[in-house]
Amino acid sequence: AQTVTQSQPEMSVQEAETVTLSCTYDTSESDYYLFWYKQPPSRQMILVIRQEAYKQQNATENRFSVNFQKAAKSFSLKISDSQLGDAAMYFCAYSPPPGYALNFGKGTSLLVTP
Amino acid sequence: GAGVSQSPSNKVTEKGKDVELRCDPISGHTALYWYRQRLGQGLEFLIYFQGNSAPDKSGLPSDRFSAERTGESVSTLTIQRTQQEDSAVYLCASSPLTGTGHNVIFGQGTRLTVV
Numbered sequence: 519a520q521t522v523t524q525s526q527p528e529m530s531v532q533e534a535e536t537v538t539l540s541c542t543y544d545t546s547e548s549d550y551y552l553f554w555y556k557q558p559p560s561r562q563m564i565l566v567i568r569q570e571a572y573k574q575q576n577a578t579e580n581r582f583s584v585n586f587q588k589a590a591k592s593f594s595l596k597i598s599d600s601q602l603g604d605a606a607m608y609f610c611a612y613s614p615p616p617g618y619a620l621n622f623g624k625g626t627s628l629l630v631t632p
Numbered sequence: 633g634a635g636v637s638q639s640p641s642n643k644v645t646e647k648g649k650d651v652e653l654r655c656d657p658i659s660g661h662t663a664l665y666w667y668r669q670r671l672g673q674g675l676e677f678l679i680y681f682q683g684n685s686a687p688d689k690s691g692l693p694s695d696r697f698s699a700e701r702t703g704e705s706v707s708t709l710t711i712q713r714t715q716q717e718d719s720a721v722y723l724c725a726s727s728p729l730t731g732t733g734h735n736v737i738f739g740q741g742t743r744l745t746v747v
Contacts, residue, residue, distance in 0.1 A: 553736070561669075561721055563738035609674060613736070619665055619677040619688060620725075620736060 522612050524623035531600045532631050538585075539595045539626050541610030547571075552586065552593045553611040553620065556604075563609070569593065597628075605630040634658075636739035638724050644745045645714055653709040653742045657726030664707050665736065666699060667723045675723065681707060682729065714746045 522543045531537035543552070554566040569577045569586050576584050581601075585594045597604055607627050611620040637656040645651050657664050666678040677691040681701045692698070696714075701707040711718055721741040728735070 555738075560740065561723075561743075562740045563675075563723060563725070565735060565737065568735065619680050619691070620675075621677070622667075622675040624674040 522610055522621050522623040524610055524626050526626045527624075528627045528629065530629040530631060531597070533600055533602060535600055536596060536598045537600055537628065539597075539608050539610075539628070541593045541595070541623055543591050543593065543610075543612045543621075545591070545612065545614075547614055549615055551613045551615070552584075553613070554582070554584070554593075554595045555609045555611060555622075556606045557609060557625075558606040566608070567595065600630050602630050602632070604628060636724055636726055636737055638722075638739035638742050640742060641740065642743045642745075644747060647716060647746055648713055650710065650712045651714055651744065653711075653722050653724075653744070655707045655709070655724030655726075655739060657705065657707070657724070658737055659705075660728065661726035661737075662704065662729040663727045663736075664701055665725045665727075666707070666709050667725065668693075669721045669723060669741070671720070678709070678722075711744075714744075716746045719744055719746045 550571045552569045556564045556566050567577050567579045567582050576586050581598045583596045607625045609625045610623040613620045639654045664681040667675040669675050679699050680688040683704050684701050696712045699709045721743050723741040725736050725738040
């Protein structure tokens with residue numbers, strides 16, 4: 519079974535600073551997908567960034583980037599130039615190739631202070 | 633549609649009643665997923681559809697829970713004889729199974745409260 523672990527229940531960052539959220543996972547698969555989702559109080563799960571395991575290059579979406587370490591089974595999210603609107607729950611998720619359910623971590627609550 | 637649509641947005645029901653939750657996925661998305669999120673918790677997988685068939689129902693918590701999908705489009709999650717422990721947000725998501733994308737897009741969820 520695949521498991522996803524987010525070891526930081528809560529994190530805090532000042533506006534304009536950089537914060538890194540941690541995620542580790544366990545799998546015996548060689549090909550899979552990893553995701554970070556943001557869930558604001560509106561409860562909408564918003565896809566932040568996606569990484570395909572066979573791609574060695576780390577994914578980047580504007581201020582969001584990942585540090586994907588396949589051998590270590592680590593997938594951290596870096597948020598640069600943090601903004602007040604980044605405050606939310608962040609969930610890391612793992613999926614085998616398309617056609618299977620996502621396995622989610624328990625989430626990290628990110629607080630952004632002025 | 634442009635996004636995944638779920639209805640109703642909120643539902644309050646009495647213990648013992650049946651409820652139906654609806655999900656309209658993004659047009660053309662072959663895969664459809666249902667998740668449950670209890671207050672302050674992560675997402676629990678319930679069931680996955682590929683087209684109209686459900687190859688993975690492993691997450692359904694009891695036989696009171698069932699789901700169907702028709703026309704490779706709309707899906708309905710039914711909870712019979714609701715219990716207070718069923719109170720949660722029920723999230724639906726869809727994704728394509730072809731092409732280079734594996735973007736799983738979520739709806740806004742249905743908040744179910746059993747009183």
